[in-house]
Amino acid sequence: MSTLHDLxxxxxxxxxxxxxxxxxxxxxxxxxxxxxxxxxxxxxxxDVRLMVGRGARALLERGFAAAGAPLDAEQAPALVQRFIDVYLARIADESAPFPGVVEVLSDLKTAGAKLVVCTNKLTNLSTALLDAVALSPFFEAVIGADLAPAAKPDGRHVAAAVAAVGGDVSRAVMIGDSVNDALGARNAGVPGVLVSFGYTEEPVETLGADLVIHSFLDVPKACITLLTSCPAPNTGL
Known part of the structure; x- marks a missing residue:
């Protein structure tokens, strides 16, 4: 019988x-x-929630367009930096871990799994957020897009995150919420799991993940299933 010890x-x-x-x-x-x-x-x-997850520039471009004023290309870099400064100052005023996250991360870490964050968010923003919501102690590394050879959906981002904690893609799983996560996992030769409660405008079941889960509490079972019964997908590296 498979248990958390399998991880x-x-x-x-x-x-x-x-x-x-x-x-x-x-x-x-x-x-x-x-x-x-x-x-x-x-x-x-x-109207804006599903615009999240593609980076600051993309959020500003879509937000300005929705407000009726397309983002000026020459002004964009300064606006992006101003947005980052504003966001950093309030990074966890209202943000919080999804239900079950703390419990699951604690169980996975206790079981001996190597946990790493693989995000297209800038690393400094990511670490500030993780500190603010008290999740940093669970992770051995945080690999933002700025620390990877290329950002998801490029498989090298996922591979770099796995390598950062001394792992191997042959025994790794990627957990995300978007097509970039699903493709990043597949391109790295890693099975991918998508949660259904995240930020995607497309039906999550259509994005190419190996499994879709509807509660974070299902993460351990999904990982055990994929690592004990499924071969890793073909790598695009």
């Missing part, structure tokens, strides 16, 4: 926004502050 020595890589932490409230809040500074109307939370 001893395995590497589990986690996306951050929309997977571990519900960050949309603070990201939307920061966006609306920038819009107000530019004399633009605020956007409703539900």
């Amino acid at each position: 001893n020595g395995a590497t589990i890589a986690f996306d951050l926004d929309g997977t571990l932490v519900d960050t949309a409230p603070d990201l939307v809040g920061a966006l609306n502050i920038i819009l107000a500074q530019e004399s633009l109307p605020p956007l409703p939370f539900d």
Whole structure:
């Protein structure tokens, strides 16, 4: 019978926004502050939530377009930096781990799994967020897009995260919420699990994951299933 002990020595890589932490409230809040500074109307939370997860520039581009003022390419770098500064100042005012995250990470770490964050978010923002929501002690490393050879969906990002904790892609799983996570896992030769409660505009079942789960409490079972019964997918590296 498979148990958590089967994950001893395995590497589990986690996306951050929309997977571990519900960050949309603070990201939307920061966006609306920038819009107000530019004399633009605020956007409703539900209209912006699914814009989250593709990076600051993409969020600003989509947010400004939704507010009726397409982002000016020349002004974009300064606005992105201003957004990052605003977001960092309120990074966990309203953000919190999804239900079950703390319990599951504790169980996985106790079982001997190597835990790493693999996110397209900048590493400094990621570590600040993890510190603020008290998740940092669970992870051996945080690999943002700026520390990887390329960002997800490039498989080298997932592979770099696995390597950062001394793991091997032959005994690793990627947990995420988006097509970038599913493709990043597949391109690294790692089975991928997607959660259904994250930030994606497409039906999560259509994104190519090996498994879809509807509660974070199902992460251990999904990892055990994939690592004990399924061969790793073909690598795109």
